[in-house]
Amino acid sequence: MSSQSRAVVVGAGVGGLATAIGLRRAGWAVTVVEARTALERYGTAFGIHPTAQAALERLGLGEVLRTHAVPYREARIRRPDGRVLAALPLERIERKAGRPELLVSRPRLIDALLAALDRAGGARIVYGHRLTGPAGLEAAPAGLEAAPAGLEAGRADLVVGADGINSAVRTAYFGRAGGPRAIGSVAWIGIAGFETGVYGETWGEGRFFGMTPVEPGRTNWYAAVPEATTAEELREAFAGWHDPVPRVLAETDPASWIRYEMRHLHPALPSFVAAGRVALVGDAAHAMTPNLGQGACTALLDAEALTRAVAAGAAAGPGGPAGLPAALRAYDAERRRSAQRVAFGSRTLHRFVTARRPGLRDALVSLLPG
Template sequence: MDTSAAGAEAGADAGSDAGSDGGSALVVGAGVGGLATAIGLRRAGWTVTVLERRAAPERYGTAFGIHPTAQSALDRLGLGAALRERAVPYRDARIRRPDGRVLAALPLERIERKAGRPELLVSRPHLIDALPAELDRLGGTDIAYGCPYDPGAPGGADLLVGADGINSAVRAARFGAASAPRELAEAAWIGIAGFETGVYGETWGRGRFFGMTPVEPGRTNWYATVPGATTARELRAAFADWHDPIPRVLADTDPQTWIRYPMRHLHPALPSFTRTAGHGPVALVGDAAHAMTLNLGQGACTALLDAEALARAVAAHGPGGLPAALRAYDGERRRSAQRVALGSRTLHRFMTARRPALRDALVGLLPS
């Protein structure tokens, strides 16, 4: 059964409490996790300040895949309608070899059957715009751009939330340096082709892969990894003999719009996403807590689930019950998010195997 209407109604009910008495929170980071946390806390009646070290919102990027569980979290935050306004369903995607032979289907049909709704794809700029728009509608939140977090500055907020990404200053200051970014050998490339390929899913080769998804009418989201490739020419050469439309996607899109970034993850896993001792209660969400590789496409989803769970726990326990709220949040989210992160790293090693014959044989046993 599709629960989107019920979830949206619950989100609207939560929003009606935005003017009630609550605590105060300082959220560091104005990405998906930070803004979604701010929305959830504001709906619980808290006063929220968001600090963002960048001078303006970062509207770069291509597409977010939003799993049905994350869609439900957005419904509870009152953002389900904004998501569905521009999202497209993700269906009929395959895993292929470089010659185009289909090895298996991605499990999208099973996800839709189980959840009663499909996985959705939405352009990253649309979601990044929808989150502050909702904060503006709710009121009571200041977003300070160009303001990096200073761990030595005087406190004052009841709760500190670190949503400042894989290089989190909050994590470094409050959780130590034991868990830190670890870089993989490959870099990731992402871009948008100005046409619909109609061929979606992922193609796995020797040590590299290429993926394509829908994102908006007339456009296709793509992503790839190649060890050692640092230029557009090298990336195009790495996929020149792969099946259509991969060479065409790379040939027909402007390299100036491509984004290249190192593949990284947080390692080792944190023993807790929260702290209450020392300088007061603090919680980590999103990449600050469990940054992962892109292979499962769950980075934004886990950040949204973190944000909604933290806000829900805080609303249930109130400003005076923050220790219990943070225990509840950590208990709900840490193991689940870390399993996803581990699964993504494991899949990355599998996808980029240097001897793909056994891998392809195993994948070929899956339904196609």
């Protein structure tokens, strides 16, 4: 690997930091560009599937799983009156993979990624630089005397768009092939300061409520409704549901809740790579609804696959920029269809879960194995 090979990773979320780690481990000089002025450490939980756990381990992040993650082994799908319809297939996942699904808080994972990036040799992280097009990769961020290493004109050998569903990199290099599309639901997420002991999802008419463990003494919760603009409206939407749903909403501070409009990327992109030196990872490539809980997992799998392809290309032939086009094609072949299948499955599940006439839905779910 040439010491001159430089990468710019746009976005310092899970996918961007994981990509930076993999590229540093492969010998690249890396600059991470983040639009926010600081990393956000809000406390939602990520579900980490066994395949994503393996990807984290290959990136040198096994310790976050050993020290901060909790297993997710028992969860149920319920009706609003509390009647159990089915069990989530967590036992089958563990039996097949030889390890359970894990849950880890977002702040823990972000801190672990930053620590792993330091161990890999570090990367310069430039905060407060919002890109508006390809030229933004070659211009000094406001307030800096000179462009950071890797942002000078002609020096970004590899550009990775990890900048989310509104990706400036995707718009700049992929045009309008795909873009954010609302699906008609509003999501709310938060952390309750107690353990409910009741985990899984409750499906109602056009809405659902979920709870998972996250760490001792706390419960991760999430909800989706057709409309709810205030905390009081959200509480009203789930009034009368089984315990502890109303209690979770009543006993957590609305100031800590996060509300967002649920969207996905549509249509699916024809490629995750462009121009022989640009690649997309995570939500920039395949933003999906949260129903399957696979957003963080697919971002991690993307990052590990991309950086592995770059490293393998360097080992097999011309490294650095000369080997990039082939490496990016290999990444696209490995990840695009798989990630897009997950995104499609998540969107389909959302339609099923939020059915406005839930009778048939509940009857079908009750036929699932326990």
